[in-house]
Amino acid sequence: MKKLMALTVAMLSGSAALAADWAEVGEAGELLSTANITVGVGALTGITGTLNAGTEDLVDMYCIRIPDPSIFGATTVGGASFDTQLFLFDANGRGVTFNDDAASSGTLQSTITGQFVPAPGIYFLAISRFDRDPVDANEAALWLDTPFNTERAPDGPGAANPLLEWSGGGGSAGSYRIELRNAAFHVPEPASLSLLALGALAMRRRR
Numbered sequence: 001m002k003k004l005m006a007l008t009v010a011m012l013s014g015s016a017a018l019a020a021d022w023a024e025v026g027e028a029g030e031l032l033s034t035a036n037i038t039v040g041v042g043a044l045t046g047i048t049g050t051l052n053a054g055t056e057d058l059v060d061m062y063c064i065r066i067p068d069p070s071i072f073g074a075t076t077v078g079g080a081s082f083d084t085q086l087f088l089f090d091a092n093g094r095g096v097t098f099n100d101d102a103a104s105s106g107t108l109q110s111t112i113t114g115q116f117v118p119a120p121g122i123y124f125l126a127i128s129r130f131d132r133d134p135v136d137a138n139e140a141a142l143w144l145d146t147p148f149n150t151e152r153a154p155d156g157p158g159a160a161n162p163l164l165e166w167s168g169g170g171g172s173a174g175s176y177r178i179e180l181r182n183a184a185f186h187v188p189e190p191a192s193l194s195l196l197a198l199g200a201l202a203m204r205r206r207r
């Protein structure tokens, strides 16, 4: 029994350490087909990357998992010094939520929550340099530009349609960290594998 408790403690402390940031690999694209697919163990605590000035690096997109929308969040407040926008799309490229400037006065960085996320699952998180915005097949914006300080579900003329491309130039640029709350890697295989390994170890020890 003592042994089992020790093992349980070890497993718990092990899983507590299974959390990490994702760092942009190569150049994250701006569409679902070219997004970085996050792969890792346990909770996804943040995403670090760069939107380079003077290049075509205007949007970086990442595929993540949202296990529980009611407690999900993402923000660049405190994680970037340039004018960011944060967008969330579903697995079909339809808009879910967006914020340009967080509600706190004076900030140009962005904060989104799970308030418009319909269900747990796979989503695509995009960061863009203000004012590069997603448009549909008719060049209609999925979201209106204003009000800047409000997190909004799609409300533009293309609100009902999936993302086809992005429109508009990018302003200021720089490196960023998107702080994530209650997000997970898209591909959690390594976690399952290590948990399986721990389980096998536990069974062996119990004999």
Ligand SMILES: [Ca+2]
Binding pocket: 024, 027, 028, 049, 050, 051, 052, 057, 059, 060
């Ligand atoms: Ca980039």
Ligand SMILES: [Ca+2]
Binding pocket: 083, 084, 085, 100, 101, 108, 109, 110, 130
């Ligand atoms: Ca902004």
Ligand SMILES: [Ca+2]
Binding pocket: 085, 100, 131, 132, 133, 144, 145
């Ligand atoms: Ca905009």
